[in-house]
Amino acid sequence: MSIDNGKFSGDARAKGKALSGRLRWTIFLRSLSLQASWNGQRMQNLGLLTVMLPWVRSQPRELNSDRVFCRRYYEFFNTNPYLANYLIGGLIRLEEERVDRGTDAPDPTGSFRDSLGRAFASLGDQLFWLGIRPALVMGTCLLALEGQAGAILAVVGIFAALQLGLRWRSLGRGYELGMDIVDLLGNPRWHRAILFARVSGAVATGLVAGWYLYHPTDMGLAGERTLPWIGLCVGWTMPALLRKRLPGEGLLVLAAFLVLVMAFAI
Amino acid sequence: MSVLSGSMVVVSAVSYAPFIATTVAGEASWPSLFFLSLLGGFLALDDTALAQTWFSQPLAAGALAGIFCGDPAAGLAVGLLVQLVKVGDLPVGQSFTGEPAVPVVAAIGGVVLGGHRLALPFQNASLDSVALTGWVVLGVGLLSAVGHWIVQAERRAHVLWMLQGHLTLRDGALGRIERLHFRCLASTFLRGFIFCSLFLLLFLRLWVPAFEYLPVRARDAMAMLPLILPGLGIGALVDRFGLGNCWHWLTGGAVLSFALSRFLL
Numbered sequence: 191m192s193i194d195n196g197k198f199s200g201d202a203r204a205k206g207k208a209l210s211g212r213l214r215w216t217i218f219l220r221s222l223s224l225q226a227s228w229n230g231q232r233m234q235n236l237g238l239l240t241v242m243l244p245w246v247r248s249q250p251r252e253l254n255s256d257r258v259f260c261r262r263y264y265e266f267f268n269t270n271p272y273l274a275n276y277l278i279g280g281l282i283r284l285e286e287e288r289v290d291r292g293t294d295a296p297d298p299t300g301s302f303r304d305s306l307g308r309a310f311a312s313l314g315d316q317l318f319w320l321g322i323r324p325a326l327v328m329g330t331c332l333l334a335l336e337g338q339a340g341a342i343l344a345v346v347g348i349f350a351a352l353q354l355g356l357r358w359r360s361l362g363r364g365y366e367l368g369m370d371i372v373d374l375l376g377n378p379r380w381h382r383a384i385l386f387a388r389v390s391g392a393v394a395t396g397l398v399a400g401w402y403l404y405h406p407t408d409m410g411l412a413g414e415r416t417l418p419w420i421g422l423c424v425g426w427t428m429p430a431l432l433r434k435r436l437p438g439e440g441l442l443v444l445a446a447f448l449v450l451v452m453a454f455a456i
Numbered sequence: 457m458s459v460l461s462g463s464m465v466v467v468s469a470v471s472y473a474p475f476i477a478t479t480v481a482g483e484a485s486w487p488s489l490f491f492l493s494l495l496g497g498f499l500a501l502d503d504t505a506l507a508q509t510w511f512s513q514p515l516a517a518g519a520l521a522g523i524f525c526g527d528p529a530a531g532l533a534v535g536l537l538v539q540l541v542k543v544g545d546l547p548v549g550q551s552f553t554g555e556p557a558v559p560v561v562a563a564i565g566g567v568v569l570g571g572h573r574l575a576l577p578f579q580n581a582s583l584d585s586v587a588l589t590g591w592v593v594l595g596v597g598l599l600s601a602v603g604h605w606i607v608q609a610e611r612r613a614h615v616l617w618m619l620q621g622h623l624t625l626r627d628g629a630l631g632r633i634e635r636l637h638f639r640c641l642a643s644t645f646l647r648g649f650i651f652c653s654l655f656l657l658l659f660l661r662l663w664v665p666a667f668e669y670l671p672v673r674a675r676d677a678m679a680m681l682p683l684i685l686p687g688l689g690i691g692a693l694v695d696r697f698g699l700g701n702c703w704h705w706l707t708g709g710a711v712l713s714f715a716l717s718r719f720l721l
Binding site for chain 2: 231235236246272324327330334335350392408420423424425439
């Protein structure tokens with residue numbers, strides 16, 4: 191197999207290779223703890239190396255090659271944990287092909303890991319943290335307003351099962367595709383999924399806001415019916431006024447300050 | 457294998473929580489403190505270190521702790537308010553802020569095992585129980601900020617451990633890399649377990665009893681807190697979405713909610 195302009199000329203998929211069952215399980219389970227040793231200097235490097243070690247052990251061992259392998263994977267690495275297995279599967283495929291070619295051949299794994307790591311990080315953050323999370327959280331908040339604790343756990347459980355399924359499948363898919371994962375990134379379905387998740391999140395946020403404003407309270411506090419509106423306006427305008435977004439804890443302290451002023455002033 | 461056994465314990469803990477709850481609910485006994493701290497430890501793992509199933513989101517954590525303690529409504533009251541105020545935060549890499557899951561579990565344990573009741577203002581609840589909810593949520597917020605510094609300290613320890621792994625680049629001992637990684641995993645669990653125990657005792661013995669000594673005006677302020685917090689969180693999320701991009705979806709959702717509340721539910 192030869193390399194032409196950074197792409198393998200051999201058809202990787204035509205070989206129909208798949209990870210062996212036991213190795214796939216071990217790598218999958220370890221991949222769940224990819225972020226366990228997250229550090230500010232090299233982020234997920236130790237996690238990625240720990241995930242890759244079962245594959246290293248499945249190969250013929252030699253001290254120098256082990257050291258070189260660790261050295262190559264001890265560099266900075268960061269990606270989205272939910273989509274990381276595409277990359278991990280692809281890296282294992284490239285490492286196997288590297289062994290087949292011999293170690294003197296040009297090594298594309300470093301640039302593959304860095305460039306796709308960033309691409310999956312961006313895609314995963316848009317899809318999971320800015321899309322699915324607000325939608326799911328607001329959906330569960332609606333259930334909480336109706337007092338459905340069991341339903342909340344069921345919804346989160348379904349999400350957990352689906353994301354574990356995605357991680358399992360993406361490990362195999364990444365291995366099948368190898369370098370061709372790049373084509374997967376260009377699939378417009380990712381962007382449709384992000385848009386759908388964001389729209390769902392916005393609708394669910396509207397539903398919670400509507401519920402919250404429609405259900406007035408009657409606790410005998412002065413100005414209590416205007417408080418939800420004050421909260422909405424302050425929460426929305428605060429980032430523009432401060433030119434930064436306050437974390438949740440900051441919002442809570444701000445709210446405590448506001449209500450103390452109101453309670454003592456009114 | 458450690459990861460496999462860890463995952464299995466998480467699943468078992470979630471599955472058996474209602475069973476355990478029937479044996480320890482409503483009692484501030486050592487077994488109940490131990491099991492709640494265990495839950496805190498597993499949720500600390502779930503937050504970023506292991507699997508990220510979102511059971512460590514404040515609302516799900518609150519529901520779990522509430523069911524465990526035998527008072528799901530208390531879990532929902534605290535979990536909902538903390539969840540709404542945290543929903544605009546982006547828990548990614550270095551922008552990670554706060555550590556709400558452990559204080560939420562500790563707060564619900566401290567309140568329910570102490571024999572108190574919590575409620576949201578929309579549930580025709582008494583002023584005192586709503587004010588206590590506001591007071592407890594304020595405590596959760598402050599401890600979550602403390603948790604942030606503890607997480608940062610743990611991550612600094614991860615840097616030191618990661619640098620220890622450089623020895624493997626010289627001697628090729630792969631087992632060292634795995635031991636360092638699993639040490640990080642264990643330290644996260646222990647952090648959750650230990651701080652959940654400490655926060656639980658803090659809520660049980662100090663924060664909740666202190667509510668009795670608040671002046672009337674301060675209690676009124678705490679009763680207002682659950683009314684203003686959801687708006688702040690929703691407003692912050694709307695800012696993150698960008699009102700210009702999604703005002704029609706937000707308005708559509710709000711109108712649908714009005715219509716459902718008025719005509720159907």
